Amino acid sequence: MNHLNSKKIVLTALTVAVATSLTLAGCSKKDSSASSGDTLEVKIGHSAPLTGAQAHLGKDAQNGAQLAVDELNTQGVTIAGKKAHFTLDPVDDQADARIATTVAQQLVDDKVSGVIGHLNSSTTLPASRIYHQNGIVQISPSATNPTYTQQGFSNAFRVMANDxxxxxxxxxxxxxxxxxxxxxxxxxxxxxxxxxxxxxxxxxxxxxxxxxxxxxxxxxxxxxxxxxxxxxxxxxxxxxxxxxxxxxxxxxxxxxxxxxxxxxxxxxxxxxxxxxxxxxxxxxxxxxxxPGAPLASVPKGPDFEKRFSAKYGPIQLYGAYNYDAVMVMVDAMKRANSIDPKVYVEKMKDANWPGVTTTISFDDKGDLKKASITxxxxxxxxxxxxxxxx
Structure with missing residues (x-):
């Protein structure tokens, strides 16, 4: 074999190798984009005290939201023609107002599509300003201070009676x-x-x-x-x-x-x-x-309590409200064909969700139209x- 032929063979082999490498890279890239193109990833933020004296209440709240997320993922929910996959992004605000603003900004940076929380009024109020400034829908499942929905924030909602x-x-x-x-x-x-x-x-x-x-x-x-x-x-x-x-x-x-x-x-x-x-x-x-009627007396209450308790043990306090908050948020996303909070917030305003705790519809402030206390x-x-x- 002469030197010229040897050189041609080396170039040919190199060309094949490069072509093969490019083809494989192209396939890999195509597969990856196809996977992300077929599934809509939806991240929902959740904030509550997960350490300290109120950790049992915070974990209970998180469990309620997580149960909703898990059930949604088994239902094959579609939004704008794509199958949605939901994940919960939980943060610990330690029932501290200063920490609440820090974790609120963290959720904003995480690019969540909405936030469930915070548990306490003292953390909900300062955090709500950050969510409002960034156009993120916030649903409080437990903060009862009236001021929360009296600030004129069109993205703020509450799924229980106020104080x-x-x-x-x-x-x-x-x-x-x-x-x-x-x-x-x-x-x-x-x-x-x-x-x-x-x-x-x-x-x-x-x-x-x-x-x-x-x-x-x-x-x-x-x-x-x-x-x-x-x-x-x-x-x-x-x-x-x-x-x-x-x-x-x-x-x-x-x-x-x-x-x-x-x-x-x-x-x-x-x-x-x-x-x-x-x-x-x-x-x-x-x-x-x-706030609300006893779970045993409402249509969806006993079954919810059974599902929750089987997975997490007895409900401490706000588990059902957190579950409802996730469900009404996702219902708004589905009806708006969008996970963008600036878009689906309009559908939050005309919600009529048959929740576990009550039928959830909001007034012009974001409070429940019909709320009871037991x-x-x-x-x-x-x-x-x-x-x-x-």
Whole structure:
């Protein structure tokens, strides 16, 4: 073989190798784009406290959202003619307003199509401004402070009653149903606690009830003896606590230890199995509220509770609301043929989703058009429904 032929053979082999390499690369690229072209990846953000004293509530909230995502992925949902695949992007706001803004920006940077959260009003409010500035739909499954939907943000929605409704139900019930004469109020100074206490007091006054004290604590305090001792000197018939379950349980214990013979009452923040576990026998007789009707009494409630409990154990508090929040968001995406929040937000405004907790339709502020509140009482170690009011 001469030198020229040898050179031709080498060039031919090299040409074949390059052509083969380009062909394979082209196939690989084509396969990849075909895969992404056939599936629409939809990332939904979720924020709640996943560490700290409220981690059990945050995880419960996340589980509700995750259950919805998992079920949607088995249903073969299509949006704009493409099969949608949903993933949950959970972040931990630690029930801290400053951290909430940081994780809100993280979700924006993650390019989520919408956000479910935050759990607390004190974290929801500052985070909502970031979502509004970036045009991302936010659905709160649990923040009840009225201010959230009074900011004029067209992207903000809520799937449970707010504290105007909840405070009114509790205050009216205390005066008209329990017939108490002297009422003391304690709030934890958070956006939730302060807002709820204010609405409760308005309702008590409207029902001609007698408010004898208003004390303040923080959402980190565990020793309430000084506050309760001052209250005891005024002989209250009822002590209303606007705060969360861990502190509520400690307060219920200290109320009894001080021999304060008064009805103990709270709102959704203490309506949990954890409250009963921590308070023990001192939980007996406590009254609390939760937006919505009891799950056992609504059409989709028992089946949801069965599915949720089989996967995650007993519902702590907001699991069903987080589930509904995801479902109503995805329904809007489907009807808008878009996962772009700036597009599907218009379909959020005319939602009519038959949820687990209620039929979800929003007013012009983003609140539920029809919202109910149920009052419960701890009897025999269980939360027993007393009354549901619209």
């Amino acid at each position: 105007v409704q909840q405070g009114r139900a509790l205050g009216t019930f205390a005066v008209n149903d329990l017939k108490v004469k002297h009422i003391a109020v304690i709030d934890d100074k958070t956006a939730y606690g302060a807002g709820l206490a204010a609405e409760f007091e308005k309702a008590v006054k409207a029902a001609n009830g007698n408010l004898i004290a208003h004390e303040y604590t923080t959402d980190k305090e565990t020793d309430f003896n000084a506050i309760l001792t001052r209250i005891k000197g005024k002989s209250p018939d009822l002590v209303f606590f606007a705060g969360m379950d861990g502190q509520g349980a400690a307060m219920a214990q200290q109320v009894r230890n001080l021999g304060l013979n008064a009805q103990f009452m709270g709102a959704d923040g203490i309506y949990t199995p954890e409250f009963m576990k921590l308070a023990g026998k001192n939980a007996e007789g406590t009254i609390a509220s939760l 009052l419960y009482k701890v009897e025999g170690g269980k939360w027993v429904p007393l009354k549901t009011v619209e």
